Amino acid sequence: MPTADALAHAHDLADFVAASPSSFHAAAEVARRLTDAGFEPLAEDAAWPAQPGGRYLVVRDGAVIAWVVPADAASATPVRIFGAHSDSPALKLKPKPTTGRLGWLQAGVEIYGGPILASWLDRELRLAGRLVLDDGTAALAATGPLLRLPQLAIHLNRDVNDHLALDKQGQTQPVWGLGAADSADLLGELAASAGIAPDRIRGYDVVTADAARGAVFGKDDVFFASGRLDDLASVHAGTVALAAADPADHIAMLAVFDHEEVGSETRSGAAGPFLADVLERVQLALGADREQQLRALAASWCVSSDVGHSVHPNFPDKHDPVVQPVLGSGPILKINANQRYATDGIGASAWNGWCEAAGVASQEFVSNNAVPCGSTIGPITATRLGIRTVDVGIPILSMHSARELAGVTDLHDLARVAGVFFGGDAR
Template sequence: MTTLTAPGRAAARAHADDLADFVAASPSSFHAAAEVARRLAGAGFTALDEAAGWPAQPGGRFFVVRDGAVIAWVVPEAAGAQTGVHVFGAHSDSPALALKPQPTTGRAGWLQVGVEIYGGPLLNSWLDRELRLAGRLVLDDGTTVLADTGPLLRLPQLAIHLDREANDHLALHKQTQTQPVWGLGRPESADILAELAASAGTAASRIRGYDIVTADSARGAVFGKDDAFFAAGRLDDLASVHAGVVALAAVEPTEHIAMLAVFDHEEVGSATRSGAAGPFLQDVLERIRLALGADREQQLRALSSSWCISSDVGHSVHPNYTDKHDPLVQPLLGSGPILKINANQRYATDAPGTAAWNALCAAAGVHSQEFVSNNAVPCGSTIGPITATRLGIRTTDVGIPILSMHSARELAGVSDLHDLSRAAATFFGG
C-alpha cells in the first residue's frame, strides 16, 4: 500500500473531495460533459463550435462538446504541422437504467417508471437506493436542456419473509423486477416527464425527445482506516475523467499538443457518433492539423509521434474472492494506478507502451501496478484498442483498481485517484 506523507495525504483527500463534487454534478454523460466544459472554461479554455471555423492559436486552450462527449486540448507555443498529440482518453457513461418510451407506468396503487438496462450493471446493487433521473431533453424548438430530478425513485427489494431463499439466489427478472417506484396513485393521473421538465425549468408538453438514465443520488464519501477509501457511484469512469480534467486544466505543454478525450457509450460498445468507435476524435485531430497548415503527409507524421493513454477502472484483488484473480499478479486498491495487460489485445498495452508508462510514472513519483486477468475469467475491453485501431496511434491501457465494478456505488482508493491525476499531468506536460 502507498505510504503518504502528511502533505501527500492532504492533497489526496482534497482530490477525493473534489471528485465527490464532480460525480454529484455528473449524474448522466451529458451532465459530465457539461461539467467538464464548465471547469475548463473556468480555467481559461475557449469553447468551439463544430459548425464554425477553428483557430490554430499557439498557446491556445480549446474544447468542443458533442452530445455526452467532450474533447479538450492545449496547443503549445511552438506547435507546427507535425506536432504530436498526447491523448488521455476516458468515458463519461456508466451502467444504469434508461428511461423507456411511454415511461409513466404502475400497478397496485404504485407509480412506477418503465426502464431498460443500459450496459452491464450489477442489478442487485440498485436495490433500496434513492435514485435520480437525469439526462437531456430536446424541446419543440430544437433546443436541448439538461434535467436532473434529484432523489425521486427507488427499486424496493422484496422482504425476506416473502422470499425465504433470497439469500441463496437473488436474481432480478430484467423486465418485471427492475421498474422503480416514484409515487402513489394511478399512472393516468401522473407524468414522470412532467417531473423531468420541472427540473429543467420547462413544460412536459414541450418535450419532443429524451435520453434519461437513473443515477445513485448518494454523495461520494471518504472513509476507512486512515481515510483510505472513497465510495461513489459512476467511478467507472468518472474517476478517470476527473483526473484528466484536473491535469489538463493546469498543464503547460512544451513539445506536443495535450488532449483530453472523453467519450460516451463505452458501456454499450462505443459505436456511436460520440463514442470512441465513432469519428469524433479523428475529426478533431484533423481539424487541428488543418488549422496548423498540415497536409495529409504531415498529419500522418504527427500521428506517428503521438500517444494515447486509455484510462478506465480495473479490478483490485478482492479479499473474499481471491480465486477470481491471477494467482501472482494481484493489484491492491491504494497501491497506485494499474497498467492493464492482455495477450489477446482486449487492452492495447504492448512492450513499448509498458516501458513508456513505467518511465512516466517514475517521473511523476507515482507507483504503478500491473493488472492481468485470471485465464479462466476473461476480461472486458476499453476504448484503447478502438482508438489504436481507428487512428494507428500508440496506445496504452491504464486506470485505477476498484472493487464493486458496475455496482451502483463503487469503491476506490483515495491515494490512487490522486496518483492517476499526477501521472496524467506528467503525461500532458511531457
C-alpha cells in the first residue's frame, strides 16, 4: 500500500500533467515551480551572473535546463545531470487546420511520434501548444475538452474486434463542432484560450492531449493512470528533486529536452547543442579553461530517465522470460547489449548505490531478444558529451497510449533516488 507521501506525490504529478498538455507548457511549469523554489531565470541572449552558490534555469522552446551550484564550486567541479523529455506521441495540427465535411467541423492533424492510434479514439481531447504572434513573441495556449476522434460503430464495421487499422490521413481527423469549415476557425478557439486576437497568429506548434485528469485507483490505491507519463513522470520527479537539492561536491542539473519521440535532432532536443551550450557557459563562469572543462566532464554523471515496459499479464511472451519488472516494485535499470540504452556495469553499480542510499528497491529491464528495443536520450547524451550515462525509469503499461499506467510507489521512489543523486535527501 502506498504511503501518504507516495500518494501526495502522485496527486502532485496529476497537477503537473494537467498543467503540461504540451512540451512548451511542461517547460513553463518546470520553470514556474523552480522559480517558486528560488531559482533565477536566465535569458540565453543575456550575460549570465557568476555561478557559485546559485540556482538558475533557462528555457529554450519546449526544453528547460536548471542547475544548482554549490558555494565552493571550482573550475573543474563535476556535474550530475538528471535527463528527461517533455514531449509525448500525439496528433499535431497541420497548416490550415480548420477542415470538415458532411456538416462536421474537423481538425487537420498529422501523427507526431509513434502513438497507439486506437487509444486516441472516443476520448475528449485538448489542444495545447505555442502560438507565435505578429510581433515575434510567443503565447502559450490550451483549450479545455474540445475534440474527439469517434470510433465507427460495430454495426458498420463487424470486424472491428478482429482487426482495427486506421488510415493515418482519412480516419484520424478529430471532430470539434458542427457546420461548414468556412464558418469556423480552430485557431480562433486557441487564440481565445490565450486571450489574444486570432489575426495576430503568424505561426504555431500545437498538439492534442488527453483532457482527462490523472487518477489514483485500484486495490489499495496502487495504480496511477494519466496521459503523458512518458515522460512527464521523469520530468516531475527531477523537478521535485532539484527543488530540494543541496549538492556539496558537484553541480546538480536537470535537463528536460523536447522532440525525443521524433529523434531528438532539433535545437531543443537531446541531439542538439542546448545541454553543451549551458554546460560550457556554467564552466566558463567558474573560470574553467578547456582542460578543466574536460576534467569536469570526465568526473560527471548523467542519469537518463524515461519510462520502460512492465511485464504485461496478458502478453507475457513479449517480455524476457526471466527479467520481468512489474509495477510497484521500484524504478528500473534499463540494459541493452547493443547500446540502445547507455547503461554499463559501472553505471549499474552507481545506480544501485543511489537506490540503496535512498532506501529504494530497483528492478532491471531488458528486452525479449525477438522484440526490437527502443532507445532514449541516454546514448545521445553520452555520445555528444562523453559523460558516463546510465538509463533508468519507471515501469509502465500502455506505453504510447493516450493514457498510460504506472505504479504509485514507483513514481515517488524515482524522485527519492533523484534526490540522493543530486545530493539532497530521499524524502
